[in-house]
Amino acid sequence: MSPAQVESFAPRREQPVFASVAIIGIGLIGSSIAHAARQMNLAGRIVLADRDPDVCARARELGLGDSVVATAREAAADADLVILCVPVGACGAVAEEIAGALKPGAILSDVGSVKNSVVEAVQPHLPSGVAFVPAHPVAGTENSGPDAGFASLFLNRWCILTPPEGTAAAAIAATRQFWEGMGALVEIMTPQHHDLVLAVTSHLPHLIAYNIVGTAEDLAAVTQSEVIKFSAGGFRDFTRIAASDPTMWRDVFLHNKEAVLEMLGRFSEDLSVLTRAIRFGDGETLHRHFTRTRAIRRGIVALGQEKPETEKLRKD
Numbered sequence: 001m002s003p004a005q006v007e008s009f010a011p012r013r014e015q016p017v018f019a020s021v022a023i024i025g026i027g028l029i030g031s032s033i034a035h036a037a038r039q040m041n042l043a044g045r046i047v048l049a050d051r052d053p054d055v056c057a058r059a060r061e062l063g064l065g066d067s068v069v070a071t072a073r074e075a076a077a078d079a080d081l082v083i084l085c086v087p088v089g090a091c092g093a094v095a096e097e098i099a100g101a102l103k104p105g106a107i108l109s110d111v112g113s114v115k116n117s118v119v120e121a122v123q124p125h126l127p128s129g130v131a132f133v134p135a136h137p138v139a140g141t142e143n144s145g146p147d148a149g150f151a152s153l154f155l156n157r158w159c160i161l162t163p164p165e166g167t168a169a170a171a172i173a174a175t176r177q178f179w180e181g182m183g184a185l186v187e188i189m190t191p192q193h194h195d196l197v198l199a200v201t202s203h204l205p206h207l208i209a210y211n212i213v214g215t216a217e218d219l220a221a222v223t224q225s226e227v228i229k230f231s232a233g234g235f236r237d238f239t240r241i242a243a244s245d246p247t248m249w250r251d252v253f254l255h256n257k258e259a260v261l262e263m264l265g266r267f268s269e270d271l272s273v274l275t276r277a278i279r280f281g282d283g284e285t286l287h288r289h290f291t292r293t294r295a296i297r298r299g300i301v302a303l304g305q306e307k308p309e310t311e312k313l314r315k316d
């Protein structure tokens, strides 16, 4: 299905994919799933839980799901699909907590931005008869918490599934149906490959943004107010990325250490080439490089993963 087709469909299903879905962790992703699953009729019943009682109270005020319960275990009992929407570093502990409550035939999933460490942390707690289908929706904003979610977050965005070898085909198909029902484009790959790809496309850019915004603030010659006052498009985009949730991103870097360090090494080498070109006035190298990267941007726009700048300006 092409991105354009997904955008024009966003269909509401006649029959839910799952009779009962549990969402554990009511942040940006958990609340967006609750909105989307209800809007597209993907679950007969949606139960949510979060460890923070204030978050649970707010989720009730917002009318998220059919009920909000106090513990992950309570939410997971009786659910056909349980989705862990907590930071990557918390997935193992939550899986351990709910393991005894999962019913045979249930599917356990997650939305973590790192996959290999989540698979390693969750799998030892998996009861027999429960399938594990890890997922990563490559969609997000810099906002967190139950108020941040919205139903169209996943529309026309990729969701990568990384089922361990031997996972029942029916469980993978149902999880795929659920994400496609929210408008996502689903791709399947190994957790290791996912972590390598995302280290380049997501984790490294976030690290660069965190670094450059920190550096700008530290520079004695440029006061913070000037940084804010004169922030041009490029820097403003970095500040948006660097405003992302600190807990989530701490966990991403701690849990995708190898791949990020490997990509950081490559990045430093390539940066040295550009540094050299600037130092020696090698305009040809700079121009060739910038021409190549411009083509990548146009490719992303052509795939429907980003709007052209002119259209963005009109919408913003």
Ligand code: NAP
Pocket: 024, 025, 026, 027, 028, 029, 030, 049, 050, 051, 052, 055, 072, 085, 086, 087, 088, 090, 093, 094, 111, 112, 113, 114, 136, 137, 138, 139, 140, 141, 142, 143, 144, 145, 146, 245, 248
């Ligand atoms: P979020 O808005 O910060 O929400 C996470 C929620 O989970 C918070 O309410 C948090 O409570 C709660 N939580 C933490 N530990 C818990 C536990 N042990 N039991 C129950 N609840 C717990 O985070 P998010 O952005 O939705 O991210 C959730 C997951 O989605 C992460 O694994 C992240 O890697 C992944 N993801 C995020 C994005 C994105 O752009 N944000 C995109 C794709 C995937 P406290 O506040 O008390 O810790």
